[in-house]
Amino acid sequence: MPPTRTVKLAKASNAVVDYILEEIFEGRLRGGQRVDLVEVGDTLGLSRSPVREGLVMLERDGIVSIRPHRGVFVEPFDAESVLDDFEVIGLLSGVAVSRLASRRDPAVVAELEHLIAELKAAGSTARIGELVQQIFRTQHRAGGSRRLRAELRAFAGFVPWVFRFESGMTSEEIIREQEEVLAAIVAGDSEAAARHRAAHFRAAGERVVAALGARGIL
Template sequence: MTAEVAELRPRRRTNLADEVATHIRSAILAGRLRSGERIDQDAIAEELGVSRLPVREALISLDREGLVHTIPRKGSYVARIDRDDIADHYQIFGQVAGLAAARAVARLDEEGLVKLVALHDRMSDAENLDEQQALNHEFHRMINMAADSPRMTSVLGLLSRSLPMPYTDFPAEWLDEANRQHRDIVDAFRRRDTLAAQRAMEQHITASARHAIEVLERLDFFEPE
């Protein structure tokens, strides 16, 4: 590899910067940092026991995600997030997840299909919410890994980090609906129907937007219109 090519490759952010970004992201999505609020880099650095460098790197990352708006020589501010932003984010996420599901249909072998069905059955029978969410996470992870696309996995990871709640977590009242949607996905995999799998996954993820918005409304997350 030439030095010129090496220089063109983006450097991977340090784990420390990722951890700081996770901390700030959580504060924004939980409403502890409100829309328009200036982010105090010194306070965050002191709170986390780090230098300002990983804080600055974290804010650059969050600016790219649309959670932070940085004004040169003035600082970084929490971006305004409204209901349409949440709906749009889930729709985009659903489209990419749908593509991954379509790819996975063709690549998941029979043994993998048996495991996927078993995960769905266990989730349907589970009574503990933590267990249900853990199985739900494994269900989606298995499909995404079966797609065998590093690029899709990377994009899904980026999109999932910016969701107002982990896309594999859901309110208890949504369990029955989620199980029905998972059944549609599993049925499409059984038929090896790529288009049906793509549509079912996309509908499943985008439906999460409604529940996310309802939760955020209860938390008084959105600014008055």
């Protein structure tokens, strides 16, 4: 069977991660269900090696479990686990922005101000999502240690999915959230920066859970 998607080999394992997350968030894969490695490989046009690499990444993130001689299974996917994911991301990201606020590096602040200016001028939901991810990457790179950056990268696949379920959030609200964190960084208020970021991710998690529930996925 010819593959239904074309994937660059350099990004093969990441494509597997994104594909499995899509299947879960769209309700085609449920908690406890077995993942068919052959089907994933056929769909993406990949060999078993990158498919397994992607699944190992997902197991590290608690999305699937690999059971010897039995197969790969989706871990429980319920409201509590989804909320926990967003709670943890918010707390980890909060550490990074807290450190940024204590340092107030003018170059990083200028870069963030430029990105928020682009965010205000963005004309599409897709572009807004790209810019918010870039803002996060900038903050995490500048405020995170090697270990913290690695932990945050483990959740990178979730962020794009937020914007697929954020239909109830306006661009003005998204901009306001980013401006709140930046204002705290500029003011040198580490506590406020961390508090805002944690609250934003907590609220995002609640919106995603509500959207998934309305779709009958949770």
